[in-house]
Amino acid sequence: MKHATILDVAREAGVSKSLVSLVMRDSDRVSPSSREAVLEAAKKLGYRPNAAARTMVRQRSSVIGVMVSDLHNPFFADVIDGIDMAVGDAGYRSILTTGNRVSDRERLAVATLLEMRVDGLIMVSPVVNRGCAIEASESVPVVVVGKATRAPTVDSVTNDDRNGAGMVIDHLVELGHRRIAHIDGGIGAGSQPRRTGYSRSMKRHGLENEIRSVRGGFTEDGGSMGMQSLLATGPRPTAVFVANDLAAIGVLKVLDTEGLSVPDDISVVGYDNTSMAASHRLGLTTVDQPRHDMGRMAAELVLASIDQPRSTASHAVLSPKLVIRESTGPPPTSLEGEKRRP
Amino acid sequence: MKHATILDVAREAGVSKSLVSLVMRDSDRVSPSSREAVLEAAKKLGYRPNAAARTMVRQRSSVIGVMVSDLHNPFFADVIDGIDMAVGDAGYRSILTTGNRVSDRERLAVATLLEMRVDGLIMVSPVVNRGCAIEASESVPVVVVGKATRAPTVDSVTNDDRNGAGMVIDHLVELGHRRIAHIDGGIGAGSQPRRTGYSRSMKRHGLENEIRSVRGGFTEDGGSMGMQSLLATGPRPTAVFVANDLAAIGVLKVLDTEGLSVPDDISVVGYDNTSMAASHRLGLTTVDQPRHDMGRMAAELVLASIDQPRSTASHAVLSPKLVIRESTGPPPTSLEGEKRRP
DNA sequence: CTTGAGTGTTGGAACGTTCCAATCGTTTCG
DNA sequence: CGAAACGATTGGAACGTTCCAACACTCAAG
Incomplete structure (x- = not known):
């Protein structure tokens, strides 16, 4: 039940370990007959290459490590999809670890990957402070996804949230809204740029007097609270831009x-x-947000860094896209004031 | 920018590599002064233990590998949480790979883990056929979660779907329903036991004549189709039990x-x-479904197998729980001429 | 017939750890 | 005072690969 090694295979096939190694690596300077003998022996013994030994001597693992803050958010699944795809195409493999939004566990998750000597590290929406990424970047290329990380040694892939918020306001203004409020995401990542995008865009439309931003959060309860406080004070807005879907x-x-x-x-x-x-x-x-593309981009950045180390960090900013559904429409007819429900 | 080794640290601290090794493994037979010197040197050089080398010589990695079929289903996130928790408590670490519901990629994901010499393997709702799990179980303890896997060398953790379906029918019957239809999950895993549980439970309530099961699927569209065909033919049911939430x-x-x-x-x-x-x-x-518990249980099974290999497989079956919300209530009119249950 | 250039194949030296046995000081005790 | 016991430290041999230099062959060209 133990693992067969290259030597066991060599003995079984009646050749040297070096030849087995060559066959395993698909070398073309092996005679067809030896190749067959080796493959047969390997199959018989259930041989499986030992990645640890290989990593050791080659001084690289051909594995990209991905640390994900939270698997519960389906957002990440798509990002990981994108990563997997790009990484696989480049002949690398990817492995994941999670930190469950807890700094210490994220740090451990990153350490696990680094100790395994991954060739590159992607941190998806890390909660842990950037020190962790910077430290990691001392030994391996690092890309952070979803969180702007200004550091000279850490690449990043983010979404242009400010622009996204702008598109929302443009859409609402186009429908005829003027009294547009914002319920923000609290202290979470992405909250600030969305809020900023909201106010800037309102100003751009000459609606600076209508700006009304209240504290919410990235959770359902956060959104509820925000809406309650909006309804409790001041004139009721005709449209609300909420920090994320859950809060909405x-x-x-x-x-x-x-x-x-x-x-x-x-x-x-x-x-x-x-x-x-x-x-x-x-x-x-x-x-x-182009989640899949964000993942792919992140993978391409690490892979590029592995191939050809750069001295300056790249920061990719992708553009979001407005998806219009049934929750938005023209404001209640301005002529009649506010319509009441029966 | 390269990785410092135990030897670099030893040189820096003016001690032997063996001593550094002892310090790294928290041995208590190291003098405080040397310990400090070593730790300082390690910190200065940014030393990080090389898991590959360690795995190599110790002949075990202290890592549990988890292959997840699909990260998009939030169901898995909870399972993984449970796994992580139990694995961490036991002093192991966990790493994940994904296969995106594609057999070949799942196989690759499993191979990656095995080559890394994980000490145990957990396959969460694998799509790939059981041969893959059985093969893996030749070199390492394997537990399959969410899919009944009858094999003498593979443990499994599943949910008692039949019982879950029974609870649904009990609830509906108690509300007064008799004409209860079922829209199944098609060929997906879990579909069959839910359907069986439905019919058995209907019979148990003496409603064998009301049994009506149509083909659906585990997707939104599948549910829609199933409902349409229910409405198109026969008397309209007063209640429908659907294979999963998405289809519902x-x-x-x-x-x-x-x-x-x-x-x-x-x-x-x-x-x-x-x-x-x-x-x-x-x-x-x-x-x-007790997702977290399923994960924890799976982890405990692998860990137990690592500690103490068993000759016969364990199959844990956990119990589901009915969650009553607003989509169920008494049938439209009391069914004339028939007595309601007390 | 000798040389040179391929083909295939091979042993040995790494890679960075762990762990064992051995060593070196000290201290304790008979 | 010498031996024994103890604590702290050390070198060396693994672990399973890769890769390089070297080695046998065979064959073509000189």
Whole structure:
């Protein structure tokens, strides 16, 4: 039940270990007869190459390590898909570790990968501080996805959230909205640029007096709270731009219980384009991030760094896309003021 | 920018490599002064142990490999959480690979782990045929999660889907339903036991004449199709048990467009208790699988097998839990001429 | 017939650890 | 005072590969 080694195979096939090694690496300077004998022996013994030994002597593993902060967010699944694809095409393999949004565990997850001597490291939306990425970048190329990381040795792939927010406001203004509020994501990553994008865009449309931004969060409850505080104070907005889809669902919940109709009374926009947003009972207008492309891009950056170390970091910023569904429409007719639900 | 080795550290600290090794492994037979010197040197050089070398000589990696079929299903995230937790507590680490529901890629994912010489392998809802698991089990303990795998060398952790389906029917019957239909999951794993559980339970309630099972699938579209065919032929059921949440959402979509109200006209039940099912606009009654526990259990099984190889496989079957929400209620009118259950 | 250039094949030296047996000081004790 | 016991430290032999230099052959050209 133990593992057969190259030597066992060599003995079985009646050749030297070197020849077995050559066959395993698909060398073309092996005679067909020896090749066959070796393959047969290998099969018989259930031989499996030992990656540890190979990594050891070759001084590289041909593996890219990916640290993911949280597998619960389906967002990451697509990113990882993109990574896997690009990494596989380049003849590398990828392995993942998780940190569950806990700094210490993320640090451990990264350490595990580095100790395994991955040839490159991709950190997807890390929660842990950037020191960890910088430290890692001392021994291996590192790319951070989803979190702007200004460091001279760490590449990054992010989404242009400011621009995404701008597209949302453009869409709402085009529909005729003016009183557009924002429920932000609190302290989470991505919150700040979305908020900034909101205010800038409002100003661009000459709506600086309508700017109204309240504290929310990236959770359903966060969205609910934000919406409640919006309804409790000041004039009711005709549209709300929420920090992400999950929070937007919380907003819808509040609006439903308040008897307000979406989008007749109020339009709601989320962010992330989760599959939930697409569900017909929600039909949430939202912003799609090119998740797959972000992953692919991240992989290409690490692979490029492995091939050809650069002295300056690359920072790729991809563009989001507005996805219009049923949660947005024209504001309640301005002539009649506010329409009431029966 | 290269990796420092134990020898570099030894030189820097003015001691032997063996001593450095002892310090790294937290031996207690090292004098405090040498320990400090070594740690300082290690820090200065940014030393990181080389897992490949260690694995090599120790003939074990202290790593558990996890192959996940599909990261898109949030179901798996919880399972992995459970695995990570149990594995970590036992002093092991875990690494993941994915196969994206493609047999060949799953096989590669498994091979990657085995070549890295993981000490144990957990396959979560593999799509690849069981031969792959059996083969792997020749060199390392293997546990399959979510798919019944009858093989003498492969452990498994599954959910009692038949029982889960039974709980659904019990709940519906208790509400007064008799005409309960089932939309199945097609050929996917888990489909068959849920269907069987449905029919058995119907019979148990003396409703064998009401049994009506149509082909659906584990996707939104699959559910929609199933519902359409239910509505197109025969008397309309007062309740529908759908193979999973996603398909149930497809069912809701059809009912909405047909102008049928849930649960007033018809009750709908899903399976899996995805976060989507909990969303207020859906409020789907569903069956929760103890995902976290399944992961933990799987980890405990591999770890036990590593410690103490068993000659016979263990098959753990966990119990699901009914989660009642707003998509189920009493049938439209009390069924005339028939007594309700007390 | 000798040389030179291929073909195939081979042993040996790494790679960075762990672990064992051996060594070197000290201290304790008879 | 010598031996024994102990604590701290050390060199060397693995572990399973890769890769290089070297080696046999065979065959063509000189």
